Amino acid sequence: MSPRRRPTLRDIALSLDLSVNTVSRALADKDAVSPETRERVKGEAERLGYVPNTMARSLVLRNAMTLGLVITNPSNPFFARLISAIEERGRERGYSLMLVVTEDSAENERRAAEELMRWGVDGVLAIPVQHGAEHWRRLRKSGTPVVLLNRHLPELDADVVGVDYYAGARAATEHVLDSGARELYLVEEDLDISPVSERIRGFQETLAARGIGAPDGAVVRVDAPEGVPVSAPFDPGAAYAIGADLARRAGRGAVVLAGNDYHALGLYRAFTERGLRVGVDIGVVGHGDHPFSAYLDPALTTVRLPAPDVGRAGVDRLLERVRSGAVDTEPIHTLLAPELVVRASAGPLRRGER
Structure with missing residues (x-):
């Protein structure tokens, strides 16, 4: 059995005897389409199971509305909270998240950078392996801004957002x-x-x-x-x-x-x-x-x-770079203060040798 073909704008247009342009405008809520036609188009789109092709849209607009996140170890509780905060902040700003795990492998990280370049993400947040920076330079040269999270990479003049x-x-x-x-x-x-x-x-x-x-x-x-x-x-x-x-x-x-x-x-x-x-x-x-x-x-x-604060600040910094188009300007390093939580495990202690 051949896979079911994905419904298109043309399918909706043929079903309703409308032009593809009218269907596109109706789904985008453009003023040039009457409320009645807009309602018919949306109803037929739902009946057919139509889903907009985000990749095709990004090729036309040259804006993928997607951020890449390259992370070493999602099982680390700090990184797990970081991912959640990044996904939430990106969603608030209208962006999806593409997550790639490197397992702290320099080769995996190089492949991740190349993959994100091919996908044409708008920007990349990365916890670097800290062994080599040429792949990050190539990504930035392609016009994709990179913000490092939680680790410095002296070889790369990039923004850093992390913990002090x-x-x-x-x-x-x-x-x-x-x-x-x-x-x-x-x-x-x-x-x-x-x-x-x-x-x-x-x-x-x-x-x-x-x-x-x-x-x-x-x-x-x-x-x-x-x-x-x-x-x-x-x-x-x-x-x-x-x-x-x-x-x-x-x-x-x-x-x-x-x-x-x-x-x-x-x-x-x-x-x-x-x-x-x-x-x-x-x-x-x-x-x-x-x-x-x-x-x-x-x-x-x-x-x-402050993992959530690092995630939110990283997304905000990256989107500033995306909006301005300034990939190679002077990097900004932002280190957020941690908090000492005093409990009972460190004293008061009795001093003196055993």
């Missing part, structure tokens, strides 16, 4: 120091991406500014499990072994800052299994404020990230 991870790390570190802790550790992903490097910089520079020396191995990197893509969902188990080691060598009253709340989960289990009470004997601070964070025992002190 440096400020978030400083706020968390300062809070812990203000509570009296002097032995601090930072557990971070072993990824060469700007959010990680900015959190490490914020942690280290805050300690230095307070004149506090970091213990040996203060920054501990979490390796991704072998054979698992770096874009896979965060695994609490990846931080569990690190927590077991820190439970042996950290003094009573030490605090461990985690680069995400899932790693904080792994630390909780490692510490409690070894007889350490989180929030009493050892402190933990997370990053992300995922829904489970407030329900841990004790509730997790963490850094709340």
Whole structure:
């Protein structure tokens, strides 16, 4: 059986003995068509199951009313909230969203850029892999503006809208120091991406500014499990072994800052299994404020990230570029402030060596 042919404007016109031009104007609610004819045309379009061909319309108008979103890992809760905010803001402005997932692969990202160029989207929001920028340059050269989200790409002079991870790390570190802790550790992903490097910089520079020396191995990197893509969902188990080691060598009253709340989960289990009470004997601070964070025992002190605000601001910036046609003007970097959410997991702590 051959597939059912999609109804066209011509089918409606033939059925009603009208011209294609009249049918088109009626469906577009143009004044040149009487209300009676407009009602007949819309009724017949509904009967036939007619749906406007958006791609054909975009070729005529040279405006696809579609935004591309290139993302590394939709299972990351931050990115999931980001996607929702982008889709909602785009819909408010009359735009559809074309989502492409790269799994943090440079080759997948190159193909994504080429695919979006072929589809002729109006603009692209991208969380870059951070390895290579030539495909983004080609996309911009074709007249398609690109706005980077949440990660910097020094090789590309493009707008960036993201989170101020440096400020978030400083706020968390300062809070812990203000509570009296002097032995601090930072557990971070072993990824060469700007959010990680900015959190490490914020942690280290805050300690230095307070004149506090970091213990040996203060920054501990979490390796991704072998054979698992770096874009896979965060695994609490990846931080569990690190927590077991820190439970042996950290003094009573030490605090461990985690680069995400899932790693904080792994630390909780490692510490409690070894007889350490989180929030009493050892402190933990997370990053992300995922829904489970407030329900841990004790509730997790963490850094709340403004994912919806980043998504909305990214769409607004991109559409400013689309409207102005200014693809290569001076880039604008906008970093939105995170919020430290203080709960019970980081103190008050008893100090002193075990």
